[in-house]
Amino acid sequence: MLHSINPATEEILGEVETASKKSVNDAVKKAKSSFSGWASIDLSERALALTKFVSELRKTKKELSVLMTQEMGKPITEAEEEIDGACTEIEWFAKEGKKYLENEIVEIDVPQVKSYIAYEPLGVAGIITPWNFPLETPIWSIAPALLSGNTVVWKPSELVPLFSKEISNLLDTLLPVGVFNLIQGADSTGKSLVDSKVNMLSFTGSSETGKKIASRSGKKLKKIVMELGGSDPCIILKDADIEKTVDGTILGRFLNCGQCCTSAKRFYVEEEIAEEFTSRFVEKTKAMKIGNPLERDTKIGPMASKEQLELLERQVNESVKMGAKVLCGGVRQGSKGYYYLPTVMSDTNQKMPVISEETFGPVAPIVPVKNVKIAVKKANDTHYGLGASIWTKDKEKAEKISKQLRCGIVWINDVNVAYPQCPWGGIKESGIGRELSKYGILEFVNIKSVIVK
Incomplete structure (x- = not known):
């Protein structure tokens, strides 16, 4: 049974x-x-x-x-x-x-x-x-x-x-x-x-x-x-509208407690705005209500199973041992249910589990990059190729960047949204x-x- x-x-x-x-x-x-x-x-x-x-x-x-x-x-x-x-x-x-x-x-x-x-x-x-x-x-x-x-x-x-x-x-x-x-x-x-x-x-x-x-x-x-599976990169250019980008990527990472194949899972942010973006992202992450998923103001419910929770814990803990820092979250919530606090991490690299593996849960590693070329290189440095998102006011530039990304779906100033008219796959x-x-x-x-x- x-x-x-x-x-x-x-x-x-x-x-x-x-x-x-x-x-x-x-x-x-x-x-x-x-x-x-x-x-x-x-x-x-x-x-x-x-x-x-x-x-x-x-x-x-x-x-x-x-x-x-x-x-x-x-x-x-x-x-x-x-x-x-x-x-x-x-x-x-x-x-x-x-x-x-x-x-x-x-x-x-x-x-x-x-x-x-x-x-x-x-x-x-x-x-x-x-x-x-x-x-x-x-x-x-x-x-x-x-x-x-x-x-x-x-x-x-x-x-x-x-x-x-x-x-x-x-x-x-x-x-x-x-x-x-x-x-x-x-x-x-x-x-x-x-x-x-x-x-x-x-x-x-x-x-x-x-x-x-x-x-x-x-x-x-x-x-x-x-x-x-997917480990979708999120590339944020220095001219992006930070407030709209934070709101969009918060939803893109934490929707369904981060348990989406096309969630934004790796954040590559140009250095000029990385500090401000990270600060606002952490602030809004901390403000999300975690709790009873039947209550209408709850934003983060439990993970779907004990196995998924333990896998995410392992990925975060191993990354911390390798030098990553937890800016918020990083632990279970409560003694009952499979709850994990929405987590933001810094000082991560391509070898850490939170970057190299698919993280199927509410974890957002943020990586400052010097320029778009480096961001694209890091974005493509994965055996996955499902989706990616680009955030910028320069849509023409974003479309050019999209051609360099090795994946099946690219969102520009949006993420993790499906339309029945558009093909979906990787x-x-x-x-x-x-x-x-x-x-x-x-x-x-x-x-x-x-x-x-």
């Missing part, structure tokens, strides 16, 4: 049954048997099912928000925002996604030959998702998979089993039997899904787990889409393929050339 634990109180909220290998294979068989029927349904009908799903999410938003907060610790206001964001994104897939799946005429300069591109579903999509955005991240794969005619077997994180069950229940009432299938469990369940007869896999999670999935999938050459060890946008939809189809003479 999987136990759901409230990270704010460490109390058990409930439990769900863990799927055995047989249960996983049965779910895949069920999805395969339902595939032809679902794929043959008119595209507009599949889009309508997604639209109805949005209606159900909005009807149950209050209850779902509370459950999300109780199960993984996200402040209630952020849980509500996540559900709103997910609804907007599903609506975009349903409304705009259809045009990317219609046959595309291809002009060929040969008499009496015509050609078109058909976008056809792959079959059964195995989808494995994390706990940090328990609705938004799953729907980035589930929505385009269903829209394009695939059936789905979904394994959510073992940290959010109750919330995931509620989402599954909503979808079950809207879709034909077997089109959507939920399996719950930890690593062994995920391995069973990877090794099963699904036609493709979509995975969001750590780079290390992603490598293992890629290796196992490679034995059968399964199509994979992966959004993995390079290097941060992933393969893209989510969102037309490119995220096309990850779930066979792009077939049809040539007629």
Whole structure:
């Protein structure tokens, strides 16, 4: 059985049954048997099912928000925002996604030959998702998979089993039997899904787990889409509006208690403003309320699990032993719950864990740099390549800098914000393929050339 634990109180909220290998294979068989029927349904009908799903999410938003907060610790206001964001994104897939799946005429300069591109579903999509955005991240794969005619077997994180069950229940009432299938469990369940007869896999999670999935999938050459870890640099130029930049980067680092793949995780600030920026950043960090995530003025809730808390502690403590200084925070909060004070650090370097590793928690290392060239060099000095942000009044200069950054997403005067029209994903060890946008939809189809003479 999987136990759901409230990270704010460490109390058990409930439990769900863990799927055995047989249960996983049965779910895949069920999805395969339902595939032809679902794929043959008119595209507009599949889009309508997604639209109805949005209606159900909005009807149950209050209850779902509370459950999300109780199960993984996200402040209630952020849980509500996540559900709103997910609804907007599903609506975009349903409304705009259809045009990317219609046959595309291809002009060929040969008499009496015509050609078109058909976008056809792959079959059964195995989808494995994390706990940090328990609705938004799953729907980035589930929505385009269903829209394009695939059936789905979904394994959510073992940290959010109750919330995931509620989402599954909503979808079950809207879709034909077997089109959507939920399996719950930890690593062994995920391995069973990877090794099963699904036609493709979509995975969001750590780079290390992603490598293992890629290796196992490679034995059968399964199509994979992966959004993995990140250690996103935040480059702050000397002409930046300091007040706006502090406000933006505070949110960019500490949203969801810093547990976002695209959080601003490494701060490179030009020397001329580094002292003032750091002072204001520390001041506002200290002012953030940490506590009960169900209270609407709470900004920092608990971390999602004891394991995540202990990993972050290790990264901070090892960095301090190597010479880093803690300007605020750096310790647990209270004796109950997985709380860690929002932390700002100085005197860090590229070899320290808070810089060299992905820090999945509320820790902000600030590094003064002499110029932009050095900032870009340090920003690219990582095996990750997910996102980056640049803060400056000179947008033209920022766009030039963006071309030098080795990553999949660059924000200018913003950070950690997703739009359904824009592709989302990384390079290097941060992933393969893209989510969102037309490119995220096309990850779930066979792009077939049809040539007629």
